[in-house]
Structure formats: structure tokens, C-alpha cells
Amino acid sequence: MKECNIVIAGVGGQGVLLTAEILGNSALIEGYDVRVSEIHGMAQRGGSVVCDVRIGKRVYAPTIPDGMADIMLGLEPIETLRYLRFTSSKTLIIMNTRLVKPSSVLMGIAKDLSSHDIIQIINRYYNNTVLIDAMDIAIKAGSPIVQNIVMLGALASTNHLPMNINTLKESIKQLVSPKYLELNIRAFELGVKAGKANLSSRH
Amino acid sequence: MGNEAIARGAIEAGVKVVTTYPGTPSSEIADNLSHVAKDAGIYMEYSTNEIVAVEVAAGASLCGVRSLSCMKHVGLNVASDALITLAYTGVRGGFVIVSADDPGCWSSQNEQDNRYYALLANLPCLEPSNSQEAKDWIVYAFDLSEKFELPILFRTTTRISHALAPVKLGSIRERIDRGEFIPEVKRFVMVPDFARVRHVALINKMESVKEISENSSFNKIIRDEGKIGFVTSGASFNYTMEAIDILGIEASVLKIGMIHPFPEQLVKDFIKGFEEVFVVEELEPYIENAVRSSASSLGSVKINGKLNNFLPRNGELSTSIVTRALAKSLGRPLPRNFISDIPFEEIQKSLPPRPPILCPGCPHRATFYAMKKAMKDIQINCTDIGCYALGIQAPLKIGDLLICMGASVGAACGISKVQERPVVAIVGDSTFFHASIPGLINAVYNNHRIILIVLDNYATAMTGFQPHPGTGITGIGTQGKRVIIEEVVKGCGVEHIEVVDPYNVKQTCDALKRAIEYSGPSVVVARQKCSLLATQEKRRQGLKIIPYRVIEDRCTKCLACIKALGCPAINIFNGTVLIDANICTGCSVCAQVCPYKAIEISRDEADEGM
Numbered sequence: 051m052k053e054c055n056i057v058i059a060g061v062g063g064q065g066v067l068l069t070a071e072i073l074g075n076s077a078l079i080e081g082y083d084v085r086v087s088e089i090h091g092m093a094q095r096g097g098s099v100v101c102d103v104r105i106g107k108r109v110y111a112p113t114i115p116d117g118m119a120d121i122m123l124g125l126e127p128i129e130t131l132r133y134l135r136f137t138s139s140k141t142l143i144i145m146n147t148r149l150v151k152p153s154s155v156l157m158g159i160a161k162d163l164s165s166h167d168i169i170q171i172i173n174r175y176y177n178n179t180v181l182i183d184a185m186d187i188a189i190k191a192g193s194p195i196v197q198n199i200v201m202l203g204a205l206a207s208t209n210h211l212p213m214n215i216n217t218l219k220e221s222i223k224q225l226v227s228p229k230y231l232e233l234n235i236r237a238f239e240l241g242v243k244a245g246k247a248n249l250s251s252r253h
Numbered sequence: 254m255g256n257e258a259i260a261r262g263a264i265e266a267g268v269k270v271v272t273t274y275p276g277t278p279s280s281e282i283a284d285n286l287s288h289v290a291k292d293a294g295i296y297m298e299y300s301t302n303e304i305v306a307v308e309v310a311a312g313a314s315l316c317g318v319r320s321l322s323c324m325k326h327v328g329l330n331v332a333s334d335a336l337i338t339l340a341y342t343g344v345r346g347g348f349v350i351v352s353a354d355d356p357g358c359w360s361s362q363n364e365q366d367n368r369y370y371a372l373l374a375n376l377p378c379l380e381p382s383n384s385q386e387a388k389d390w391i392v393y394a395f396d397l398s399e400k401f402e403l404p405i406l407f408r409t410t411t412r413i414s415h416a417l418a419p420v421k422l423g424s425i426r427e428r429i430d431r432g433e434f435i436p437e438v439k440r441f442v443m444v445p446d447f448a449r450v451r452h453v454a455l456i457n458k459m460e461s462v463k464e465i466s467e468n469s470s471f472n473k474i475i476r477d478e479g480k481i482g483f484v485t486s487g488a489s490f491n492y493t494m495e496a497i498d499i500l501g502i503e504a505s506v507l508k509i510g511m512i513h514p515f516p517e518q519l520v521k522d523f524i525k526g527f528e529e530v531f532v533v534e535e536l537e538p539y540i541e542n543a544v545r546s547s548a549s550s551l552g553s554v555k556i557n558g559k560l561n562n563f564l565p566r567n568g569e570l571s572t573s574i575v576t577r578a579l580a581k582s583l584g585r586p587l588p589r590n591f592i593s594d595i596p597f598e599e600i601q602k603s604l605p606p607r608p609p610i611l612c613p614g615c616p617h618r619a620t621f622y623a624m625k626k627a628m629k630d631i632q633i634n635c636t637d638i639g640c641y642a643l644g645i646q647a648p649l650k651i652g653d654l655l656i657c658m659g660a661s662v663g664a665a666c667g668i669s670k671v672q673e674r675p676v677v678a679i680v681g682d683s684t685f686f687h688a689s690i691p692g693l694i695n696a697v698y699n700n701h702r703i704i705l706i707v708l709d710n711y712a713t714a715m716t717g718f719q720p721h722p723g724t725g726i727t728g729i730g731t732q733g734k735r736v737i738i739e740e741v742v743k744g745c746g747v748e749h750i751e752v753v754d755p756y757n758v759k760q761t762c763d764a765l766k767r768a769i770e771y772s773g774p775s776v777v778v779a780r781q782k783c784s785l786l787a788t789q790e791k792r793r794q795g796l797k798i799i800p801y802r803v804i805e806d807r808c809t810k811c812l813a814c815i816k817a818l819g820c821p822a823i824n825i826f827n828g829t830v831l832i833d834a835n836i837c838t839g840c841s842v843c844a845q846v847c848p849y850k851a852i853e854i855s856r857d858e859a860d861e862g863m
Contacts, residue, residue, distance in 0.1 A: 062609065063836075074417050086417035088254070089359050096821055097609030110491035112416035115499070115572040117593035132604055134597040138590065152607040153819050157647055160605035175595050194835055 053106035054212050055114045056205075059133045060125030061150045062096045065198035068225065069123065070101040072202060076213045076221040077105040087112035100133050105212055123205055125184075125198055126150050127168040142178045144205045144245070146197060148185040180204050180248045187240045196230075196237035203241020208249065215242065255414045256281035258384040259351060259407070262391030263321045264293065266347065267428035270313035271297040271728075272306035274687065275716035276325030277360035278414040279353035283323045283728075284717060290729045294430065297728035299719050302658070302687040303328035307335045307350060311404070314348035315441070316432030319395050326354040326367045327657060331688070333370065336404065340374045341451035342441050343402040343458075346432060347395030351407045353414045356488075356535040357569035360411075360715075362638065362657060364567065366536035371406050371513035375455055377462050378406040378513040379471065382490040384418040390471070390510065392423065397465070401458050408512065410535065412488040412569065463514035471510030472519055479503030481583075482524050484544050485533040486512060489570050493533045496576040500585055515543040524554055531579065532558035535570050557582060610646050613822040614784035614838030617641045617708050619755035621649040622818060622842065624677070624706070626758075627765035632675040632704075633668055635661035637689075639681035640715045640783075641708050648819045651679070659688025666692065666701035675769050677704045683713035683721040685738055690745065696774040697746040704768045705747075705776045707738055708755075710783040718786055742776045749775035756781055758845040784838045800837035800855050801844055803830050807851035814843045814852065 056073060060066040067088055074086040087102045102114045117138045124130025124145035137143070147165050154160035172179055182204055184197040191200065199222070206215045219238060226234045259282045263271065271290070273283035283297065290297035296313075300306035303324045310320035324332065329352045336350065352370070355361040371378030379394055381387040387409065394405040439447050466472060475494070481502060485493045486509040497504050507523045509516070524530045524544070532541040541558035548554050557563035564570065564578050573591075580587050611618045621644050624632070636642055636652035637659065644651035654664055665678035680689045685707050696703050713719040720726035725735030742750050749771040751764040761779060768775040782790075791798055800822075808830050815823050815830070822837040823830065832843070834855065844852040 061607065071417065078419055084417065084419060087412060088415045088417065089411070096607075096612060098607040109418075110494045111488070111572050112412055112418070112491075113571055115495070115576065115591065117591055128604055128607065131600050132607075134595050134600055135593055137593060137595055137597075139594050140590075151824060152605045153610055153821060154607070154647070155605045156815055156823075156825060157819060159647055161603070163603065163605060171600060 053104065053109070054121070055119045056103040056105075056121040056123060057114055057119045057133055057136045058101045058103065058123045058125065059129040060099055060198070061129060062099050064099070064125045065195075066099045066101045066125060069125070069198045069202055070103050072218065072221045072225055073103045075225060076217045079217050079221060080213050082212065083107060083109045085109045085112035098129050098132055100129070121205065121210055123201055125201055127165055128152065128163060131168060131171065139175055139177070141176065142180075142208060142210050143172055143176045144180045144201060144208070145172060146184040146201050147181050148183050148197070180208060180245050182244045182248055184241070187244050188237055191237035191240050192233045196234055199234045199237040200241035200244070203238040204245030204248070206238070207242040207245030254281060254417050255381075255384045255387045255409060257285050258388035258420045259391050259409070260285040261420070261422060262388040263349070264289070264295070265388075265423045265425050266392040266395040267319055267426040268321050268395070269296060269318040269346075269428055269430055270310055270320040271295060271323075272300045272310045272320070273323040274300055274303045274306050274328055275713050275719045276328050276353075277716055278355055278409075278411040279323045279325045279328070279351060280716045280719070281414070282351060284719065287728045287730070294428070299721060299728050301722060303332040304335050307332040307339070310348060311335065311339055311344060313432070314344040314346040316434045317346045318429050318432045319347040321349050321351070323351040324353070325361065326352055326365055327361060327363065328352075329367055329370055331658070336370070336376075337374045338443050338448075339404050340376050340455050341443055341448055343455075344398060344404055345402060346429065347398040348404045349391060349394045349398060349407050350404055351409065354408060354410045356410055362655065364536060366539060367406075367408055368512050368539045369537070371408075375459055376404055376406050376513070377401070377459075377511065378408055379510060380408045380487045380512050381413060381510065382487050382508065383413065384416065384420045386510070387413060388420050389423070397462075401462055403458060403462070408487070410488050459514055466511040466514045466516040467519050469511060472516045473508050473510070474505065474523065475508050476504065476506040478505060480528050481505070482507065482527040482530045483533060484509065484520060484523070484530060484540055486510065486540060487535070489533045489535055489575070492570050492572045492575040495572040496579050499572070499576050499588060499591060500580055500583070502579070502583070509540060512539070517543070517547045520544055520547040521551065524548055525551060527554055529555045529557065531563065531582070532556065533564065533570070533575055534558070537566065608646055609643055610819065610821065611640065611643050612784055613820055613836045614840040615640070616710055616755045616779065616781035616784065616840070617644060618649065618818055618820060619758065619781070619840065619842045620706065620708055620761060620779040621651040622846065623755065623758055623761035623765060624651060625649065627762040628675060628677070628769055632677050632769075635665045635668070635676065635678045637661040637678070637680045637684050639684055639708075641679055641681060646819070648816055658684055659692055662689045662692030662696065662703070662705060665703040666696050666699065669701045669703050675704060677706060679706050679708065681714070682707060682709040682711065682723045682738060686722045686736070690741065693742065693747065693774070693776075694745045700773055702772065703774050704765075705774065707776065707778045709738055709778055709780040710786070712783050712786055714783045714785070718783065738778050739776070742778070747774055747776050749773065750778070752778045752780055754781055755779040756840050756842060758842060784840065788838055799839045800834040801832050801839060801841065801852050802834070802855045803832055804851050804853055805829065807849050809849055809851070811848065813848055814846055817846050818843060
């Protein structure tokens with residue numbers, strides 16, 4: 051099996067770490083070697099968060115070298131752009147188009163950037179993309195909180211992961227509190243559907 | 254996670270006493286042990302600071318039980334006074350001290366290299382390169398500690414502590430639960446006459462440990478081919494292995510797991526015959542200096558490291574950094590797929606920054622707002638280690654000086670002596686207990702006119718809501734005695750003390766104004782539960798969090814709320830100011846700030862418009 055490097059980018063509070071753990075745990079269930087890098091503490095509070103998941107037969111470092119990500123899972127568009135150094139034009143970009151405006155923009159200190167601008171940049175450089183509004187779908191599933199799981203579903207729909215969809219679901223069951231399990235599974239399934247629809251509409 | 258692996262390893266080794274002061278990236282070790290302590294029969298405590306943590310664990314170890322102390326790298330500075338003399342007395346039950354270093358300053362005020370503490374104290378030091386080693390070696394560290402009756406330093410870094418990787422578990426050994434302190438005055442009472450003798454004993458013990466270092470599997474040749482040699486350890490070992498693969502180099506790799514005592518002979522034998530040796534390590538040239546010393550008698554080997562600028566002396570390494578440095582040094586081309594064909598630097602330049610900020614409803618934000626209002630922003634703000642350091646971000650911009658735990662108080666004393674502007678020291682509740690009390694007593698004793706603001710949010714919030722003396726909750730989850738901050742302050746001799754609720758803006762402003770007018774040291778305790786913690790608790794209890802909302806026809810879009818507070822719950826959407834009902838905690842501060850009374854509590858769910 052080929053190595054699979056996944057970068058997950060987002061904003062603190064969006065569930066970047068949980069998403070990474072679900073992916074890592076799924077790979078482990080299927081017998082792969084895995085490394086997941088996390089950053090905790092100061093860097094987490096509402097700021098930009100990035101997390102790497104590396105799956106393969108034998109993995110050493112928990113962090114992905116520049117340009118070598120197979121998949122970029124962007125939970126937020128600005129943060130997706132911030133970590134493009136890990137991607138190349140061959141990288142599959144799975145991006146939530148729903149923007150979370152940084153306070154620097156709200157206070158007028160930094161220039162605004164629209165979701166539309168970002169989609170244009172992504173489409174200019176990448177051929178392989180799945181761009182979906184995870185907020186809309188998460189609300190349909192029951193809560194905006196599960197946008198990360200919607201995105202995970204969209205990723206699962208692409209067949210770019212070495213793991214089976216059912217293993218991902220099993221992993222969600224293991225890691226999400228039973229109280230919110232139904233919501234998360236619903237979000238995952240809607241994400242899978244949205245991912246498939248997005249892919250087919252482009253081909 | 255590496256930290257979970259360490260916690261598991263400690264359990265397998267039969268640890269009885271676990272102490273810590275939380276600090277990223279070490280916190281999850283003790284937190285995980287805290288969660289299971291009661292069921293597992295382990296004693297776990299959040300000590301007031303790191304030196305107390307080491308002393309408590311050492312005391313238990315001297316009675317013959319196995320003990321563990323965990324801290325972040327800078328925590329070991331605090332504990333170092335105890336550590337260095339403990340090396341002389343030695344221990345009885347196995348005693349391991351974990352120091353989690355933070356190259357890259359992901360969550361720290363510096364990126365010091367704690368391997369030098371092993372050298373300074375002359376204590377054995379192990380450094381794992383992944384979670385499995387972290388788990389296995391911690392068990393060995395306890396055995397080693399007991400065998401030589403020495404404390405063992407166990408050094409990790411962020412990328413070991415916070416990396417998730419598979420771990421095969423081992424069996425749990427039988428634990429010794431009770432011990433006895435058997436006095437041995439010449440060994441344990443470090444008056445000069447006895448200390449001199451114990452120093453010799455330490456040197457002799459470490460000679461024996463060195464033999465283990467020369468022959469143990471901790472220091473191991475992982476690859477053995479080609480004319481180039483690599484000496485590396487910890488996280489750097491992983492980057493080295495990947496860089497060698499990426500560049501397709503024939504090379505040998507020696508991984509150092511026992512950093513001190515350094516296996517000089519092993520290294521000498523390894524590098525003999527190589528044309529070139531690369532030392533790959535993060536931060537200081539610690540291994541490099543040892544390798545250069547080992548190689549000094551060998552003559553012609555070229556050694557590459559920090560001292561000839563092969564690698565930088567600051568920050569984290571990565572596979573990318575090591576690969577690039579190596580390609581450059583060996584004159585090899587980088588593989589095509591290694592260079593991103595995306596103009597990411599240019600794209601990055603156009604992005605608005607997103608630094609970490611205070612959470613929605615954070616009570617610190619409310620206190621900082623009141624400070625700016627009451628003090629007219631003329632004061633110097635000495636801030637400290639905790640979430641409140643995030644106050645430096647716009648619009649609050651509170652924080653002119655930050656050094657280390659408790660330094661705000663001492664530094665404020667000095668500033669107050671030589672300038673007229675009011676000086677504020679800002680500490681959190683946990684930081685107050687950790688390191689601020691001696692500074693406060695100093696302010697009283699020497700009559701420094703400082704204003705100490707204690708931000709009491711009932712938790713060591715930044716590191717994961719660990720309890721502290723002010724909460725009274727113990728490490729095993731029981732309710733113990735609460736130590737009340739204002740009573741301690743009073744006991745220190747402070748005569749002007751006020752306790753306020755920062756969510757009450759007027760009350761807080763008035764108290765701050767009185768504090769600033771006072772002629773001696775004054776203290777204001779701003780008490781309100783961390784908003785993350787409060788929200789979690791409400792959710793758990795099934796209580797509703799009632800958000801605030803903007804009354805559209807009253808809002809003049811003056812943006813006073815956004816400009817004054819910068820709360821992430823307040824947004825502008827299509828030109829309208831909106832409060833995000835999903836993240837608003839209902840703290841009410843924005844409603845108090847709004848000059849047009851255009852913010853009010855949502856009366857019913859249907860009004861939220863979500």
C-alpha cells in the first residue's frame with residue numbers, strides 16, 4: 051500500500067483534533083501504521099489549527115513534509131490556504147466553503163477575503179477538488195458543530211482513503227460520546243452523499 | 254498519544270505516587286493518571302508548582318515506593334533546586350521525572366533544551382523517539398532508577414508527547430503501596446560535610462550507568478551501510494530516517510536513546526571509517542559536542558551539525574528541513590515531488606492572520622475591558638503565563654511584559670519604584686498559587702505600589718482545566734479543602750483587597766479605580782468561571798445557555814462592541830452585526846458595552862434566527 055498523508059486545517063474549536071483521531075484510529079483498526087501530530091495549549095484557542103495524519107506500512111515522523119500531502123481536508127477556507135505548502139497540484143482538496151472570519155478582519159485590521167476568492171484560487175491550482183458548504187449540511191444533520199464530520203464523510207466518499215467507509219463509522223462510534231453519536235453518524239452520511247454529488251457534478 | 258503511552262508505562266511499572274504541575278506539552282501524562290488514579294489505587298496530585306511536585310514524589314520515593322513527576326521544560330527550572338541535590342542523596346523507590354520540551358515554542362515562552370539538566374545534575378536521561386519507546390522505556394527508567402538509586406530524567410518533545418501512534422501494551426507489575434522512611438543522616442542530610450561525600454558517590458554511580466549506556470539497546474545502530482553516518486535521537490531520528498529515504502542515500506544511523514551518560518566509545522566505534530558524519534538534533538548542539546569530543550582522536554572525519562550551520566539552532570526540525578539541509582550539504586538534487594508546485598508563499602501573504610484569541614464569553618476579556626476603561630489605559634500591564642497572555646491581541650492589547658510564572662508581580666515591584674505610571678501585575682488563579690505569593694509578600698514588605706489583579710476562573714484553563722488549591726478538587730477527584738485567594742492575600746499583609754465579578758462591568762471598573770488610588774500594594778480578585786468550563790458544565794447538567802442578540806433597529810452599526818471586546822461571537826454578516834447564538838455564552842458584557850442598548854438577552858429560542 052502507498053503511504054497516505056492527510057493534512058487537516060481549520061480553526062480552533064472546529065474539531066480538527068477529533069477528525070484526525072477518527073482517521074488515525076480507523077487506519078489502526080485496519081492494521082496500518084499511523085502517526086498523528088497534534089498541537090495543544092496556547093495554539094488551540096480560536097486560532098489557526100493544523101493537524102497531520104500519516105498512514106502507511108511504516109511511518110516515522112508525525113508531520114508531513116512540504117508538498118507531500120495526498121489529501122488536504124480543509125474545515126475552513128482561509129485555513130486551507132494557509133497550509134498549502136504541504137500540497138502539490140496533485141493533492142486532493144476537500145474544502146468546506148463556509149468562512150469563519152478572523153477577528154483581525156472583523157476589526158478592520160486585516161484585508162477581507164471572500165469564500166468566492168478562495169474557491170477561485172483552489173480551482174486555479176488543483177484539478178482534484180471537493181468543495182462543499184458543510185455548514186448547510188451540518189444544520190440539516192442537526193447542529194453546526196458537526197461540520198467536521200460532514201467533511202470527513204465527503205472525504206470518505208472519494209475513495210482516496212486506504213480505509214473502508216464502515217471502518218470510519220466504527221471509529222466515530224468509538225470516539226464520539228454516545229449522546230452525540232446519532233447526530234455525528236447522520237452528519238457523516240450526509241457528508242458522504244454531498245461528496246459523491248459534488249464529484250459527479252464535476253465529471 | 255505519547256503522553257498517554259508514558260502514563261500507561263508508569264502504571265505498568267507499578268507507580269504509586271504521581272505529581273505534576275500542568276504545562277503543555279506534558280499535561281496529558283498526569284491528567285490521564287488522574288482519571289484512573291482512584292480506581293487503580295494510585296495517589297495522584299496536582300501540586301502547587303513543579304518543585305513541590307518533585308519534592309512530594311521524592312519523599313514518597315525515599316520511603317521505597319515508585320514515583321513519577323511530570324512537567325514542561327520550564328517547569329524543570331522551578332524544580333531544579335530540588336533535583337540537583339536529590340542527585341546527591343539519591344532515591345529508594347524508582348523515581349522518574351518527565352520533562353516535556355517544546356522546540357518551536359508551540360505553547361511556551363522559550364524553547365530551552367533540557368538535556369543540559371541531565372548534564373548539570375549528572376543524572377541519567379532517556380529520550381524516546383515514538384510512543385512505543387515512550388511506554389517501554391518509562392518502565393525501564395523505573396528499574397534503572399531503583400538499581401542505581403538515582404532519579405531518572407525522561408525527556409520528550411512536543412512531537413513525541415503529542416504524536417499519536419500505535420502502542421503494544423505490556424503487563425502491569427505488582428505495586429508497592431506502602432513504604433517507610435529509614436533515616437540515614439549521612440546520605441539524606443545534605444550539610445556540606447555530607448554533600449561532598451555524596452557528590453563523589455554520584456560520580457561513581459554514573460560511571461556504572463555509563464557502562465549501560467555503552468552497551469544498552471537504547472543506543473542502537475538502526476541502519477548500517479554506506480560511507481555516511483548519522484547520529485540522532487528523539488523526534489529528529491524520525492526526520493532523519495525519512496530524509497535518508499527521500500534522498501535515497503546509503504547511510505548508517507545511530508540512534509541515541511540514553512542522552513546522558515553519553516556512550517562515547519560506542520559513538521567513536523560507529524563513526525570510525527566514515528568520511529562524513531551528520532548529527533541531527535533539535536535546539537542546542539548537545540549530541541554534536543559529545544560526538545566532536547568522541548571524534549577528536551580520530552582525525553579526518555567531517556562532522557556536520559549546528560556548529561557548522563548544517564542545521565539551525567532554533568525551532569523544531571522536520572523531514573523537510575532535514576532533507577533540504579542534507580541535499581544542500583551533499584550536493585544532491587531534491588526529488589521533484591518534494592517541491593510544491595503551488596505558489597503557496599504568495600497565497601499565504603494575502604491571508605488575514607488568525608492568532609489564538611480569548612474564547613467567547615471569556616471573563617478575562619471582561620476584566621481587561623474594565624481595566625482599559627477604569628485606568629484610562631495609562632498603566633503598564635505586567636502579564637503572566639496563562640490564557641490571559643492572549644490579551645495582547647487587538648482590541649484589548651493588555652500585556653506589556655511576560656517572562657515566566659509569577660514574574661509579573663516581581664517585575665511590577667521594580668517598575669513601580671522608578672516610574673510614576675501605575676503598574677499592574679496580572680496573574681491567573683493557578684499562577685497565583687504557583688509563583689506569585691513571594692512576589693506579593695515582597696510588595697507588602699517593601700511597600701511597592703502595585704495593583705495585582707488575580708483572574709480567578711476556577712481552573713488551570715490553558716493546559717486543560719486542571720484543578721488547583723483554589724478549587725479544592727484533588728488529583729484523585731475528591732473535594733478537599735479550598736484555599737481562598739483573598740484570604741492568602743490578606744495573610745500576606747495586603748490591606749486593600751476587593752473581589753469582583755468581571756461580568757459586572759461597573760462593579761469591576763469601580764473596584765479598579767479604588768485600587769489605583771490606593772497608596773500601597775492593592776489586590777483585585779476578578780472571579781468568574783472559565784466560559785469553556787461553565788458551558789461544559791451547563792451542557793452536562795442539561796441547562797440551557799441563553800445567548801444575547803442584537804436588536805436590529807436599535808443597532809447603529811457603530812461597532813463599539815466589536816472594537817471594544819473582539820469577542821468571536823460577535824460578527825458582521827452582510828453589513829449587519831450579529832451574535833452567533835451557537836457560541837455566545839450569555840456573559841452579557843457586550844450588552845453592557847453597547848452605547849445604544851441594542852444588545853439584549855434572547856427571550857426565546859424562536860428569536861435566535863439560527
